[in-house]
Amino acid sequence: MKKFVIAALGGTIAGTLLSVQVAPLLAEEASKPASVYQELDLFGDVFRRIRGDYVEQVDDKKLIEAAINGMLSSLDPHSSYMPADEYDDMKVQTRGSFGGLGIEVTMENGAVKVVSPMDGTPASAAGILSGDFITHVNGESLMGLTLDDAVDKMRGPVGSEVTLKIVREGKTEPFDVTLTRDTIKLTAVKGRLEANTAILRITTFNDQTFPNLQESLKKVAEEAGGIDKLNGVILDLRNNPGGLLTQAIAVSDAFLDKGEIVSTRGRKPEESERFNATPGDLAQGKPIVVLINGGSASASEIVTGALQDHHRAIVVGTKSFGKGSVQTVIPVQNDGAMRLTTSRYYTPSGRSIQALGIAPDIVVPQPPAAPETDKAEDTPETRSEADLRGVLSNDSMTEDEKKQAEDERAKAEEAAKLRLEDFQLAYGIDIIKGLAVAGQTLVPVDEPKAAAKP
The missing domain is CATH 2.30.42.10 (PDZ domain)
Structure with missing residues (x-):
């Protein structure tokens, strides 16, 4: 079986069956004052006492599973034991339906x-x-x-x-x-066209994320009349809790031509890995804005950190969740599995976002939604020169030019409406528009500046 790792607060993937050489470990520990033998004897003694003396009869299997889960959960918030039924549920979730x-x-x-x-x-x-x-x-x-x-x-x-x-x-x-x-x-990626900008809403990182991303961007580009007609791309990672590490790497690689995407470092130096981008950019150099908030975690932060460190995207929103660890799901006996934190991950500049999160380049809080009563209130009616009786005509514009001006005004009104519905998204679109008007794009850097060391 293949070995997979997850970068999420929850998720399921198949892992490898881990074989452990117990005898050498016990032999090594035997020389210590508190040996593994003694600790296991203590566990066995407590287990026997519970079975024999607890006020109610206990289920041996549940008791052992609780002990295993307690051992794992004492390590960190993301390590845990999954009995067979939970493990099956988790495998279904990564396929996108549950x-x-x-x-x-x-x-x-x-x-x-x-x-x-x-x-x-x-x-x-x-x-x-x-x-x-x-x-x-x-x-x-x-x-x-x-x-x-x-x-x-x-x-x-x-x-x-x-x-x-x-x-x-x-x-x-x-x-x-x-x-x-x-x-x-779960539809991993939903795409739409807004003001000549491709909006790609990524809700999770499961098996379908990268294929969905490719297909969504292709459809939006076709709707715009070709990718050259797009002003840029917005990756909306808000409230995306993460998922498969492999998919986070693939999404990052989609918009980077070269350079490091992420590195993982385990307990042993030989377990460290680096993942690098390959040639090719789905956005063809168009500006990118990444939207994040406090619900953007793990795999979402890997993508954000990679694009931010390489200056390939402008990050907008509020600070992300701050989960900088990677879990491996390891099948064990009785068809269950354990989710074990096996490494930390680092962005291309070498920074860890563990318990810190990623700070946006531009902090844009999302205003609370207006109550329905406020939305229903009529806005005061305004009048302009064009509403006056007997108004003079505009002799400097043709009918086609007037129509174009009306279309532009309608687009501006739609943009204003979007600001009320989703201020952060509207802000991101404005950034893309500004870059397009100025004829500017974002120039990626090959080697991000190393993070400062304390």
């Missing part, structure tokens, strides 16, 4: 925190936001549970309802949100 609410979550100080809601899912429709904390599911507290156990509480049959209690920054009291579970079908 049942659930459409929320990526992580653990923060023992609480379940939303990394991002996925586009077009019950969580997104219900208004769940990145940074929300989920404290209860159907009235049952999640405090003290592992992340996998908390996620289990949120799972259920498609069509069934679940009520989440949410704690949100800026709200004085927790509040309940009721969602209906649905089949989550």
Whole structure:
């Protein structure tokens, strides 16, 4: 089997069966004061006491699985054990279709925190936001549970309802949100044309991300009349929690001709790897803007860091999540698997974004959505010279020129409307427009400046 690594807060991929030479390890440890033998004896003694003396009868399998998961989860928030059923679910997710609410979550100080809601899912429709904390599911507290156990509480049959209690920054009291579970079908990339700019919304990094990216950009370019008609490209990575490392590398490579994309460094020097770009740029040198926010994590940060360090893109939005580690999913006995943090990753300049995140080149917060009552209010009617009775005609423009001026005004009004709907996206489009008007593009650098060392 092939070995894969994931760069996400959640995700599933097939890994290799890891064989461990236990005997040499035990022999080496035997000389130490607290040997592995003694520690295993301690574990066995505790296990026997629980089986024999606990107030209720325990399930041996569940007890051992809990011990394994406790061992892994004590390492970091992203290492964990997956029993066979969870492992099967995770493998399905990387293929892009599964049942659930459409929320990526992580653990923060023992609480379940939303990394991002996925586009077009019950969580997104219900208004769940990145940074929300989920404290209860159907009235049952999640405090003290592992992340996998908390996620289990949120799972259920498609069509069934679940009520989440949410704690949100800026709200004085927790509040309940009721969602209906649905089949989550993730389209990795959605493309559209906006003001002669290709908008590529990347929601996840699964097996389909790079093929979807190629196809989406091709369709948008055809709609514009050819890629030469495009002003530039916007990669929207907001609320993208990550996914497969291989796909993050492929997406970065799509817009870089050469140079390092990312490096990973494990515990041993020989486990370090560097991934470099190959010739070819899908955007053909057009300017690129990358949109990020606090829900952009891991694989999203790899792409952002690579394009930012090479000066291939301008990064707009707010600081990203800050997950700079890579997990390997390793199948074990009984058809389960463990997700183990095996390396850290570094951007081309050598910086680690672990617990720091990526700072945008231009910080642009997203204004909160206006209440429906505000949207419904009529704006005052304005009048111009053209509305006056008996107005003089404009004798300096032909009918075709007048039509062109009207078209340009309509486009400007659409752009103003977009600012109300999605200010960050509108800001990115304005940057692309400005570069196009000035006849400028972004000139990539082959060797990014090395990150400063403390």
